[in-house]
Amino acid sequence: MTLYKQLLQDYNLFKEEGVSGRYVRYADIQILLKKLGDEFLLEEIGESVLGKPIDGIQFGSGKIRILAWSQMHGNESTTTKAIFDLLNYIYKYKKEAFVISLLEKCSFYILPMLNPDGAQAYTRVNSNKVDLNRDAQDLSQPESRILRKVFEKFKPDFCLNLHDQRTIFSVGNKPDPAVLSFLTPSMDKERRIFPSRIKSMQLIAKIVDDLSDLLPNRIGRYDDGFNINCTGDTFQSTQTPTILFEAGHFPGDYQREETRKYVFLALISVLKAISEKSFENLDYNKYQAIPENKKLFNDVILRGVNSENGIVDIAIQYKEEVKNKELVFIPIIEKIAPKISRFAHKEIICENKKITINHKSILTENVIVNKIALNGVELQFKCE
Structure with missing residues (x-):
């Protein structure tokens, strides 16, 4: 807990000042991508429907492989901002023991903006009006095919599916807004709990343990209704532990600048837990005890x-x-x-x-x- 309080206190030391607000376009992150340090390998892995670049960022040399993607929905940008905060943190503290250990134990592949056309238009869908998070089976869109290709080539041990949610969500039935919400997607219609899904439940429980004092009563659990067309459900069904992040509303923060801090902390929490394997002995039932989101x-x-x-x-x-x-x-x-x-x-x-x-x-x-x-x-x- 001391670590996360300290990170929150020191946040402005590594916050990426070059990107802010809710309207985050490819042009906004292009400059940030170009100035990434030598520790990060940047590659253009494809193009959107309208020909905008879709980039991948690789770093770390460890055996544990972690894949993350943001702005699958173009109007959901908070996690993109937090990704660049994370990259800044790793670069700034690359000589610190925790970051050294993280990069030695893990390899990362991050797509900071999967849907640049939707980001430009500030829409959920891509320029063909397709929700990429309902295209995991048909793979009808170039953006969906790019993500699948990365998944199959990189062969991740863990996936982080990064999103925003609307201001309508509460934590359970109480008058507390859901600042952060998490989901371990189902693997089938029966929502059965397989060993790989248990891992993602344990990781979410660890995030809540780490952050609950900083966000009391403001961390929720998203509905796990099964839809194989969703990317998280598809990847989870391959027995790859997958965690859905939902960045929500912090009081008075319609630009999601406060929320981004807690997304960053949640990213640090889950990466630390994965690299140190500190989640493995947690009771996965703690995940089920997290209050479910309500639209209240x-x-x-x-x-x-x-x-x-x-x-x-x-x-x-x-x-x-x-x-x-x-x-x-x-x-x-x-x-x-x-x-x-x-x-x-x-x-x-x-x-x-x-x-x-x-x-x-x-x-x-x-x-x-x-x-x-x-x-x-x-x-x-x-x-x-």
């Missing part, structure tokens, strides 16, 4: 407004869009009801004040919110 959050809820619809609650959810090369958060009314039982990242108690939205007193759902007024006074609220 809205971004904003206005409580008790006086409207033409009566006294109601109003739930607002942000839609993310790129406009003029910048990411914007567009507030949209998701639900109007006498009582909304969900939690909110920002809750506004309105005390039965009369409300108008966009100068209208009759409220409707699925409307973009441009202006809110309570008793005629404009309410200032923003994405925070």
Whole structure:
């Protein structure tokens, strides 16, 4: 635990300042890739549908082989930022005992951005409108085929499948946002637990042990429903222990700059556990004890407004869009009801004040919110 507290305290010493925010494109990481130290072997391993490079980074000389990939979904960039933090850390502390041991025991292959077209467009899918994480069997897309080729050639002992999740997720039924969530994908429809899956359960349990004091009640477990078309499920079915990372919402952190710190710590935790084999004696049932994610959050809820619809609650959810090369958060009314039982990242108690939205007193759902007024006074609220 002392290690992770110290890393969190020292984070700015190795944070990659060249990449930030949610809108991370290939152009943003291209400069970072070019300045990687000699310890890292960079190679272009293929191209996206639109001809953007897809790169692989290799380092380490050990027998334990670890494959990781990020931004399979173009609008999920937090783990990409954490990957570059990790590379900075390894370079900066390459003479420290832990990093020396890590590089002697493990070999790494990292794809920092599998879907550069989706990253540019800030979409989940690639430019052919295909979700790469549902293309593991058909391999209809060049990006999917590139990942599979790397998997088959590198023959990893462990896989790290790195993603973001939406702001809607809570840790269990409590009003705690899921800052980090993890999943060991199922290997079949029965979700049976084979020895290789036990390893990934133990590793996740170790991450939670290492970080729970730093993120109390904010680490969740993602649903393990089986879908062989998903990459994690496919790789897990080959008896390769696979861990899905989900970077979530830290309060007030819509740019995911706080969350990236904890993703970095989770990466250090899992790599340390693998290299030292410190996970092997852990009770894998601790994984099942991690609270499962629930979809219980809205971004904003206005409580008790006086409207033409009566006294109601109003739930607002942000839609993310790129406009003029910048990411914007567009507030949209998701639900109007006498009582909304969900939690909110920002809750506004309105005390039965009369409300108008966009100068209208009759409220409707699925409307973009441009202006809110309570008793005629404009309410200032923003994405925070």
